[in-house]
Amino acid sequence: xxxxxxxxxxxxxxxxxxxxxxxxxxxxxxxxxxxxxxxxxxxxxxxxxxxxxxxxxxxxxxxxxxxxxxxxxxxxxxxxxxxxxxxxxxxxxxxxxxxxxxxxxxxxxxxxxx
Amino acid sequence: xxxxxxxxxxxxxxxxxxxxxxxxxxxxxxxxxxxxxxxxxxxxxxxxxxxxxxxxxxxxxxxxxxxxxxxxxxxxxxxxxxxxxxxxxxxxxxxxxxxxxxxxxxxxxxxxxxxxxxxxxxxxxxxxxxxxxxxxxxxxxxxxxxxxxxxxxxxxxxxxxxxxxxxxxxxxxxxxxxxxxxxxxxxxxxxxxxxxxxxxxxxxxxxxxxxxxxxxxxxxxxxxxxxxxxxxxxxxxxxxxxxxxxxxxxxxxxxxxxxxxxxxxxxxxxxxxxxxxxxxxxxxxxxxxxxxxxxxxxxxxxxxxxxxxxxxxxxxxxxxxxxxxxxxxxxxxxxxxxxxxxxxxxxxxxxxxxxxxxxxxxxxxxxxxxxxxxxxxxxxxxxxxxxxxxxxxxxxxxxxxxxxxxxxxxxxxx
Numbered sequence: 454x455x456x457x458x459x460x461x462x463x464x465x466x467x468x469x470x471x472x473x474x475x476x477x478x479x480x481x482x483x484x485x486x487x488x489x490x491x492x493x494x495x496x497x498x499x500x501x502x503x504x505x506x507x508x509x510x511x512x513x514x515x516x517x518x519x520x521x522x523x524x525x526x527x528x529x530x531x532x533x534x535x536x537x538x539x540x541x542x543x544x545x546x547x548x549x550x551x552x553x554x555x556x557x558x559x560x561x562x563x564x565x566x567x
Numbered sequence: 568x569x570x571x572x573x574x575x576x577x578x579x580x581x582x583x584x585x586x587x588x589x590x591x592x593x594x595x596x597x598x599x600x601x602x603x604x605x606x607x608x609x610x611x612x613x614x615x616x617x618x619x620x621x622x623x624x625x626x627x628x629x630x631x632x633x634x635x636x637x638x639x640x641x642x643x644x645x646x647x648x649x650x651x652x653x654x655x656x657x658x659x660x661x662x663x664x665x666x667x668x669x670x671x672x673x674x675x676x677x678x679x680x681x682x683x684x685x686x687x688x689x690x691x692x693x694x695x696x697x698x699x700x701x702x703x704x705x706x707x708x709x710x711x712x713x714x715x716x717x718x719x720x721x722x723x724x725x726x727x728x729x730x731x732x733x734x735x736x737x738x739x740x741x742x743x744x745x746x747x748x749x750x751x752x753x754x755x756x757x758x759x760x761x762x763x764x765x766x767x768x769x770x771x772x773x774x775x776x777x778x779x780x781x782x783x784x785x786x787x788x789x790x791x792x793x794x795x796x797x798x799x800x801x802x803x804x805x806x807x808x809x810x811x812x813x814x815x816x817x818x819x820x821x822x823x824x825x826x827x828x829x830x831x832x833x834x835x836x837x838x839x840x841x842x843x844x845x846x847x848x849x850x851x852x853x854x855x856x857x858x859x860x861x862x863x864x865x866x867x868x869x870x871x872x873x874x875x876x877x878x879x880x881x882x883x884x885x886x887x888x889x890x891x892x893x894x895x896x897x898x899x900x901x902x903x904x905x906x907x908x909x910x911x912x913x914x915x916x917x918x919x920x921x922x923x924x925x926x927x928x929x930x931x932x933x934x935x936x937x938x939x940x941x942x943x944x945x946x947x948x949x950x951x952x953x954x955x956x957x958x959x960x961x962x963x964x965x966x967x968x969x970x971x972x973x974x975x976x977x978x979x980x981x
Contacts (some may be wrong), residue, residue: 502631525635528699536696 484565487557494556497533501526512553538564575742576978577822578814579654579807580916581646581756585618585800585903589649590916597917597928598950602784602902604798610685612765612772616783618800618904619762628717637704638760639675640713642803647714647754654807654819658718658752667750668711668724669740670805671733671757673907673965675726676705678763710758714805722750730965731869732830733757734804734911735973739828741808752813756805759907763801771797774838776873787905788932789870789877789898790940790947797871800904804912811978822919823959823975827856833968839875842882845970849887849960852972860888862958863974865927867914868898869962870940871905878939880962885942895953897946898930911963915973921956922977 485493491512498505498520505520516522530550534540540563542550549559580590586603587593596603607617624633624641627648633641647668651658658666683701690696703709711724723744729736734757741755761767771777778796780786787798806822814821829851833841853860866884870877888894899914906913921927933947957977964970 501634502629504629504631525699525703526631532696532698536690541695 485561487561490557490560490564491553493537494530494553497530498522500533501529510553515551516553517551534560540564574811574824575745575808576811576814576824577806577919577975578809578819579650579652579656580804580822580919581649581651581653582802582804582913582916583620583622583642583645584802584804584906584913585620588620588622590653590920593917594920594928597899597902598926600902600929600931600948600950602787602931604783604786604800604904606783607762609765609768610681612768615768616778616780616786616798616904617762618798618802618906620802632717635700636713637675637679637709638763638801639672639710639758639803642760642801643670643710643714643758643805644717646756646758646803646805647718650754650756650805650807651718654809656807656817656819658720660817661752663719664721665751666720666722667741667744667753667755668714668720668722669727669737669744669753669755670711670714670725671727671729671735671737671908671911672707672710673730673733673759673761674728674767675707675709675760677766678760679704681764681766714754720754729830729971730967730969731871731905731907731910732963732965732969732971733908734913734915735828735961735963735971736830736911738806738808738825738912738973739830739971742825742828745808745810751810753808754805755808756803756912757906757909758803759801759909761799761801761907767799771799778872785932787872787901789868789872789901790881790930790937790945791872791933792935792937794872794874794877794937796873798900798904800906802903802906802909802913804909804916806912806916821978823922824978825973826958826976827852827858827974828972829855830969830971833970835968837968838966840879840964841968842879842886844968845880845883845962845964846886848970848972849883849962852960852974853887856974856976858958858974860894861891863888863891863894863960864953864956865918865921865959866894866896867918867959867961868896869910869964870898871900876964877937880964881940881942892943893954895927895944895946895951896942897927899928901931901933902928911961911971911973914963915959915961915975918959918961919975921953921959925953925956927951927953927956
């Protein structure tokens, strides 16, 4: 059963109060540097929690413990990577996104190929 | 299980209305007939009058949690904390496992589903982009559950789906659970986030039941000859319900005692209301309260501003209160719009201060009273002062033929 007729319905600007779902797909023109990948991750986390404190963040310690992120927040990061860079990260690879540095290590080759 | 028939009273009120974020401000604006209905622009649908709440959303919960949850949850968390603060109640005085959270909803999940379908429309309807938040946001217990998460309450929580009778239904559920001894204290109320759904507006429009006016503050006009439909509002209202003896023991302010209630079904039509059953519902509530119609000082009507709905309720009120010369009648939706699942509780809350000041807030936007709605003692456009207000009867009715009546009595030490 179709909820909407995809062919005849053209998306229009979102209504007021709908801010959770805005996603901009960026096609990479050049490979991202490790600093850019760090910024990307922090930008995504800031979208999840704009009060997140990055000042004392240890890049080798788990993000979840330091930034009070739960499993749903973590899935937000996975979803944003999918939306922004069309990355499909399999569940078995999730542990590789545990720390900021492990994110860079895991994502660098993937974003080079994007 | 035991049956506890102790008396149950309202000791705290927390609310988010389209014109106020606490009871005092709300009451002042109701007495002045001050509507703050505005115009919103909905995706696909376009412009419509609506009631939008502007309460401090991060007073009790971080923005991050508000983003994770729903608008209904955000409203609910605010109202629940405000109710406890108003009751001057530290919940550690209760066993958290014996506190119940009962939230009335007209609908839930519509807003979140519409938003998500729109979201995946940006990705060629690829469901890989459908959010993992969808299920926890749309489960029907969501707003009640978000309240327990915020307050660390481990007793039962759930929602009561009862269309626009849901606010009253939540009070009734809480009273029943307290009388069964299932819980020692309850947070009961109703919430609406319906202004976020284009589909709800479009459906009322398709029914020719969506209110409109050049001036949005005049769009909701129950009983007026030119009324043309419902003004949809978001909002919430939650009460702290306690046993009378516990409330007295801790010296709590007592807003009123729940002395009677009833619910029934029209068993007749999907959307058209039925005055005969509404009258039966009011009579049953009176009978359970051990009261006569003449004992009621104020009837807060459900009337939503639709042609037939208002007339049916007026027929029912005339039938039950035929010889009640001192019973006033008013309507709150004219000022705040129709807050759907929150309507019953928000409307009752706005009238509870009448026990203190004997003032009756008006039904506004009545330029020409429809003769079929010309009830005796209908308070129109200006507040009036009654000799005394000791018993309020609150009606809330909903689609698919659901009726509810709650009767609240002023608490007086005997």
